[in-house]
Amino acid sequence: MDDRALVRAIRAIIGTDATDDDCAVIDDGENYLVMSTDMLHETTDFPNGMTSWQMGWMAAAVTLSDVASMGAHPIALLLAVGVDRAERVEEITRGADDCCRAYGCRLMGGDMDAHTECTLVSTGLGRVSPECLVRRRGAQPGDVVAVTGIPGQAQAGLDGYKEYWEALVVPRPGVFEGQALGRAGATAMMDVSDGLSISLHDLAEASGVRLDVTESVIPRPEGVPAEDAARYALFGGGDFGLLFTCPESVFPIAGVDATGIGRVSAGSGVYLDGMALEKVGYSHYWE
Ligand SMILES: Nc1ncnc2c1ncn2[C@@H]1O[C@H](COP(=O)(O)OP(=O)(O)OP(=O)(O)O)[C@@H](O)[C@H]1O
Numbered sequence: 453m454d455d456r457a458l459v460r461a462i463r464a465i466i467g468t469d470a471t472d473d474d475c476a477v478i479d480d481g482e483n484y485l486v487m488s489t490d491m492l493h494e495t496t497d498f499p500n501g502m503t504s505w506q507m508g509w510m511a512a513a514v515t516l517s518d519v520a521s522m523g524a525h526p527i528a529l530l531l532a533v534g535v536d537r538a539e540r541v542e543e544i545t546r547g548a549d550d551c552c553r554a555y556g557c558r559l560m561g562g563d564m565d566a567h568t569e570c571t572l573v574s575t576g577l578g579r580v581s582p583e584c585l586v587r588r589r590g591a592q593p594g595d596v597v598a599v600t601g602i603p604g605q606a607q608a609g610l611d612g613y614k615e616y617w618e619a620l621v622v623p624r625p626g627v628f629e630g631q632a633l634g635r636a637g638a639t640a641m642m643d644v645s646d647g648l649s650i651s652l653h654d655l656a657e658a659s660g661v662r663l664d665v666t667e668s669v670i671p672r673p674e675g676v677p678a679e680d681a682a683r684y685a686l687f688g689g690g691d692f693g694l695l696f697t698c699p700e701s702v703f704p705i706a707g708v709d710a711t712g713i714g715r716v717s718a719g720s721g722v723y724l725d726g727m728a729l730e731k732v733g734y735s736h737y738w739e
């Protein structure tokens with residue numbers, strides 16, 4: 453079983469509204485509050501050779517990315533640390549704090565425990581005005597499909613391309629881009645943390661639309677053999693660009709470095725140059 457199947461089971465218990473987006477959305481009257489929590493641990497999320505500071509940074513970054521993907525600005529982050537060696541805690545905390553400060557957020561508490569495998573759980577809170585909130589479900593036929601940044605860099609780093617190691621271990625969440633996209637009228641948005649292909653499928657399903665994407669225009673890591681670069685860009689995880697849709701009339705959006713890669717239409721499914729695109733990405737599995 454993979455994590456998408458488990459989310460379906462959870463959805464049956466707590467509802468679609470609570471499980472459709474990168475964050476939970478809470479109506480607070482004047483604004484919306486958004487919340488996300490993410491667990492990262494050594495076996496599946498922290499590649500060999502990462503420093504404690506980088507683990508802390510990455511834990512904060514994945515959660516800030518979820519907040520960003522709602523068009524929200526991050527307010528506060530909590531970090532729970534399950535750690536094998538007590539002396540790691542300070543560097544982990546510095547990494548998370550540096551990441552928060554870089555994006556206008558504050559690390560404001562957490563929890564800790566002894567654990568055989570370094571495990572970090574970051575929980576973030578953000579705020580957004582109702583007109584700027586963007587969910588995964590709003591894509592409209594005729595909209596442009598676009599992505600920020602260059603998907604595939606983290607997977608290239610994981611596969612040994614040294615020039616992309618930094619992109620893998622110090623990921624940059626699209627906090628400022630997400631807010632600009634929310635203000636500019638993006639209709640649907642999510643981050644591509646699990647890979648572009650699987651994210652296109654998640655967004656198409658949440659919005660109840662068909663997405664058609666053109667392979668040749670998808671940005672991809674340079675300096676990598678062509679076949680690998682295309683595969684990394686479509687199926688690699690660990691990048692924190694934003695996948696979004698918006699009306700053609702507002703694209704491109706000032707201050708946001710994004711590439712138009714396709715179109716929304718009525719229907720269902722994701723098509724790459726007219727062929728059904730595999731829903732493959734970074735997933736967790738159980739026997
Ligand atoms: N154990 C759980 N209980 C309740 N809801 C969950 C649980 N695990 C995941 N979800 C919800 O399911 C949806 C998908 O979760 P997932 O972790 O894949 O999203 P994500 O946080 O955007 O991805 P990533 O962790 O790569 O950033 C989210 O809305 C999330 O809140």
Ligand SMILES: Cc1ncc(C[n+]2csc(CCOP(=O)(O)O)c2C)c(N)n1
Nearest residue numbers: 490496497498499514645646689690734
């Ligand atoms: C071994 C290894 N594989 C992939 C990555 C990239 N990565 C880091 S966080 C994340 C997504 C969020 O995780 P989750 O979906 O568990 O919430 C991914 C895909 C990595 N750092 N190390």
Ligand SMILES: [Mg+2]
Nearest residue numbers: 474518643645
């Ligand atoms: Mg996400």
Ligand SMILES: [Mg+2]
Nearest residue numbers: 489490514518
């Ligand atoms: Mg997340």
Ligand SMILES: [Mg+2]
Nearest residue numbers: 489490491645
């Ligand atoms: Mg998650």
